[in-house]
Amino acid sequence: MSLINPDFIDEIKPFGEDIASVCFNCGTCAAICPLINDHFPRKVIRYIQIGAKERILEQAQELWKCLHCGLCTQTCPRGANPGEIILNLKRYVVANWRSC
Amino acid sequence: MKDKKEDQKHKENQEYREDKKVGVYICYCGGNISDHVDVERVREYVENLPEVAVARTNMFMCSDPGQQLIMDDLKNGTVERVVVASCAPSLHETTFRSAISRAGINPYIYEHANIREQVSWVHHGDQATEKAIKLISMASAKAEQLSPLEPIRVNAKKHATVIGGGVAGLRAAKDMADCGIEVALIEKSQFLGGNLAPLDKIAPTGESAKELLSTLALQVLCHPSITIYAGSVVDSFEGYVGNFTLGVKQVEPLPSKAADSDITAEADISDIQKTNETDKYKKGDYIPFSGVFAVDDADFSNRSDSQNLSVSSNWKSHVIETGVIVIATGFKSYTPNIGEYGYKKIKEVITLPELIKSMADSLNSGRLSSQDSFTMQKGSACSGKVRGLEKFLEIDGRKIRSMAMIHCVGSRQTPGIHQENDSGQLNEYCSRTCCTATLNAANIIRERYPSTRIYDFFRDIRTYGRGQEEIYEKASHNQVIFFRFEADEPPEIIESRESQSGKNFESNSQLNNFPICVKAKDVLTFGEEIEAPVDLVVLATGIEPNDVSDLVQKMKLPVGADRFLLEVHPKLRPVELPVSGIFLAGTCQAPMDIGESCNAAGAAAVKAAAMLAKGYVELDPFVAQINLELCNGCGACVESCLSDGALRIVDIKADGELIKRAEVTPPLCLGCGACVGVCSENAIDIAGWTLRQYEAMVDRIVAENILAVIN
Numbered sequence: 001m002s003l004i005n006p007d008f009i010d011e012i013k014p015f016g017e018d019i020a021s022v023c024f025n026c027g028t029c030a031a032i033c034p035l036i037n038d039h040f041p042r043k044v045i046r047y048i049q050i051g052a053k054e055r056i057l058e059q060a061q062e063l064w065k066c067l068h069c070g071l072c073t074q075t076c077p078r079g080a081n082p083g084e085i086i087l088n089l090k091r092y093v094v095a096n097w098r099s100c
Numbered sequence: 101m102k103d104k105k106e107d108q109k110h111k112e113n114q115e116y117r118e119d120k121k122v123g124v125y126i127c128y129c130g131g132n133i134s135d136h137v138d139v140e141r142v143r144e145y146v147e148n149l150p151e152v153a154v155a156r157t158n159m160f161m162c163s164d165p166g167q168q169l170i171m172d173d174l175k176n177g178t179v180e181r182v183v184v185a186s187c188a189p190s191l192h193e194t195t196f197r198s199a200i201s202r203a204g205i206n207p208y209i210y211e212h213a214n215i216r217e218q219v220s221w222v223h224h225g226d227q228a229t230e231k232a233i234k235l236i237s238m239a240s241a242k243a244e245q246l247s248p249l250e251p252i253r254v255n256a257k258k259h260a261t262v263i264g265g266g267v268a269g270l271r272a273a274k275d276m277a278d279c280g281i282e283v284a285l286i287e288k289s290q291f292l293g294g295n296l297a298p299l300d301k302i303a304p305t306g307e308s309a310k311e312l313l314s315t316l317a318l319q320v321l322c323h324p325s326i327t328i329y330a331g332s333v334v335d336s337f338e339g340y341v342g343n344f345t346l347g348v349k350q351v352e353p354l355p356s357k358a359a360d361s362d363i364t365a366e367a368d369i370s371d372i373q374k375t376n377e378t379d380k381y382k383k384g385d386y387i388p389f390s391g392v393f394a395v396d397d398a399d400f401s402n403r404s405d406s407q408n409l410s411v412s413s414n415w416k417s418h419v420i421e422t423g424v425i426v427i428a429t430g431f432k433s434y435t436p437n438i439g440e441y442g443y444k445k446i447k448e449v450i451t452l453p454e455l456i457k458s459m460a461d462s463l464n465s466g467r468l469s470s471q472d473s474f475t476m477q478k479g480s481a482c483s484g485k486v487r488g489l490e491k492f493l494e495i496d497g498r499k500i501r502s503m504a505m506i507h508c509v510g511s512r513q514t515p516g517i518h519q520e521n522d523s524g525q526l527n528e529y530c531s532r533t534c535c536t537a538t539l540n541a542a543n544i545i546r547e548r549y550p551s552t553r554i555y556d557f558f559r560d561i562r563t564y565g566r567g568q569e570e571i572y573e574k575a576s577h578n579q580v581i582f583f584r585f586e587a588d589e590p591p592e593i594i595e596s597r598e599s600q601s602g603k604n605f606e607s608n609s610q611l612n613n614f615p616i617c618v619k620a621k622d623v624l625t626f627g628e629e630i631e632a633p634v635d636l637v638v639l640a641t642g643i644e645p646n647d648v649s650d651l652v653q654k655m656k657l658p659v660g661a662d663r664f665l666l667e668v669h670p671k672l673r674p675v676e677l678p679v680s681g682i683f684l685a686g687t688c689q690a691p692m693d694i695g696e697s698c699n700a701a702g703a704a705a706v707k708a709a710a711m712l713a714k715g716y717v718e719l720d721p722f723v724a725q726i727n728l729e730l731c732n733g734c735g736a737c738v739e740s741c742l743s744d745g746a747l748r749i750v751d752i753k754a755d756g757e758l759i760k761r762a763e764v765t766p767p768l769c770l771g772c773g774a775c776v777g778v779c780s781e782n783a784i785d786i787a788g789w790t791l792r793q794y795e796a797m798v799d800r801i802v803a804e805n806i807l808a809v810i811n
Contacts, residue, residue, distance in 0.1 A: 003633070
């Protein structure tokens with residue numbers, strides 16, 4: 001059970017531009033990702049949209065598996081730039097990990 | 101006795117041989133037929149039939165060279181009757197009839213044998229060949245008996261009637277009037293505009309409904325060829341294409357006597373202005389959320405052009421003689437069941453039309469409230485409040501910090517999941533317009549009141565059409581958060597007031613401030629349950645056809661399983677009804693947006709204008725014919741007739757005496773043959789399908805020599 005936190009999008013703004021909002025959850029990024037790992041990276045992008053902060057911090061280590069190959073960014077139909085979102089999240093997690 | 105019969109038969113056969121006149125043209129259909137039917141064997145057999153002058157084959161009879169074969173034989177007198185054996189007549193009967201016409205011959209000397217759908221696609225081998233021979237022999241026997249017919253020509257009154265004064269009705273009325281046709285526009289309410297009137301900013305362009313409607317309605321109101329019957333409905337209907345007679349009855353009282361009458365279904369959202377206030381309006385006034393006022397004092401008290409005016413107190417009726425009818429009776433927005441997503445049980449749950457009205461009212465009241473004594477009805481006040489940098493939507497004086505919008509309410513209902521309406525029906529169709537309308541409203545709110553958060557719960561999103569996908573994308577940019585649910589697991593609307601005690605929520609202070617929590621199993625978050633605390637829930641209600649059962653019954657209109665009116669053919673004849681001279685425009689046919697409604701209306705107007713342009717209409721001549729010498733005036737045919745008014749008994753003078761005889765009104769006759777079956781004197785025949793022709797066909801069915809040929 002997740003409670004929606006619409007303010008989270010503002011909370012991560014200092015770590016990079018808000019591009020997660022434009023994702024429409026088509027899953028192209030997860031399909032093209034060479035990691036083939038549990039809906040990565042769509043899952044963390046979805047967590048940003050609904051403000052599931054705890055989930056992001058719980059699963060933070062996933063972010064460091066990313067190879068930054070850029071395939072997701074190339075194929076994203078909405079221009080959400082998943083690669084950039086992962087970088088933003090890494091910065092956010094580094095700044096917040098002690099607090100959880 | 102027997103000898104005499106034999107003799108006559110022999111004589112007939114002799115005559116046939118001297119007077120061969122039927123040409124039979126058999127198609128290979130590029131193998132479709134010839135793979136299973138031995139076409140050349142069929143031709144050999146058919147060639148020897150007594151009445152057949154020539155039998156030919158072709159790879160594709162419908163091709164130009166194929167048609168030319170037929171035309172050449174007709175022109176040089178080789179044949180006088182034509183049989184084509186090919187595909188279903190629905191496909192190419194008209195093709196071959198028109199080829200005959202082009203050869204300068206009457207097109208009704210034609211008979212069709214279907215040896216593809218009824219033979220080669222369903223039978224194989226000798227059986228197929230045998231059946232093809234039988235069907236063609238029958239057609240040939242019938243063809244010999246055919247006589248040239250003339251289409252029924254009916255004078256058409258250059259006058260059109262439009263039923264419904266919404267955007268489709270207005271568009272159709274204007275377009276037909278511009279073609280030089282006199283138009284009567286019948287509208288049940290006193291306002292023009294229908295469902296366009298209660299809208300505000302129209303997606304995707306953002307134009308105001310007021311501008312769109314005022315422009316079109318004023319063109320209609322000012323048009324010298326358009327007469328508007330506002331506050332009126334069709335009371336009676338009779339006649340046929342080109343010559344319909346409509347009785348029109350007023351259903352709303354005159355403006356001068358306007359009482360607090362019940363509001364018609366078309367504009368039930370906008371009841372504020374309608375009660376007790378209609379007498380203040382002038383014709384042409386734009387009344388927000390109701391439409392353009394279409395009644396003026398002179399309208400009903402002394403209309404000069406109506407011949408048949410009956411007055412009973414203030415309720416008046418008219419008779420309209422008209423050539424064609426365009427039905428534009430429109431839709432009504434779905435009203436959720438009580439308790440559906442909490443509707444009418446939880447005050448924070450409203451429909452999208454209610455939201456649109458509240459938002460527009462708030463802008464108006466914002467402008468007026470300072471000095472004007474403009475009083476809003478309870479439940480409609482809303483405005484945006486600026487506090488520091490925060491700007492929230494307000495409804496009922498309540499600040500809306502976040503709101504949920506739920507798609508597909510009253511649309512795409514699924515048996516076993518959704519609740520049927522009182523008549524046991526479900527709206528299984530997509531209403532098509534609500535996705536765009538919902539996201540358009542979401543964008544307006546996010547841009548006007550950026551502090552109000554929006555959660556959008558959808559099953560699927562279809563913002564189809566030019567400039568509309570962009571609205572979906574814009575909603576994402578505006579940080580509308582989307583959630584997807586399955587039909588069998590819709591979002592739950594939970595009142596926090598009750599759930600606080602019921603322990604449904606975790607003790608979260610953030611939640612407790614919100615009156616409602618929307619709980620959903622979110623497909624986008626991998627099936628996790630999510631909770632969204634909100635101040636308002638908006639239901640994106642779908643489109644339902646207006647109840648026109650009265651017209652359906654009077655005019656015998658076909659209705660689809662979805663309760664919308666049903667066109668002749670969805671692709672090829674999309675605005676025509678099977679009743680000749682009656683056309684469809686707009687959302688009485690299917691959910692459409694404004695542009696699509698105007699498209700349909702324009703198409704209907706052109707079809708109607710084309711029909712009236714010649715001044716007459718030609719109908720197929722396959723109608724009942726009375727042999728007055730055999731008819732004894734018993735009236736059995738009239739009783740059996742399925743089409744009111746097609747048959748009647750009249751007095752005619754014969755040898756100075758009045759006698760009773762049956763009479764046909766050809767345009768009303770369906771050619772069904774019910775009267776032929778009951779006539780004891782064999783005095784009725786359907787032209788082109790006479791009893792003699794049937795007998796000739798039956799003789800061929802039972803003829804034994806066909807089998808002999810095959811074996």
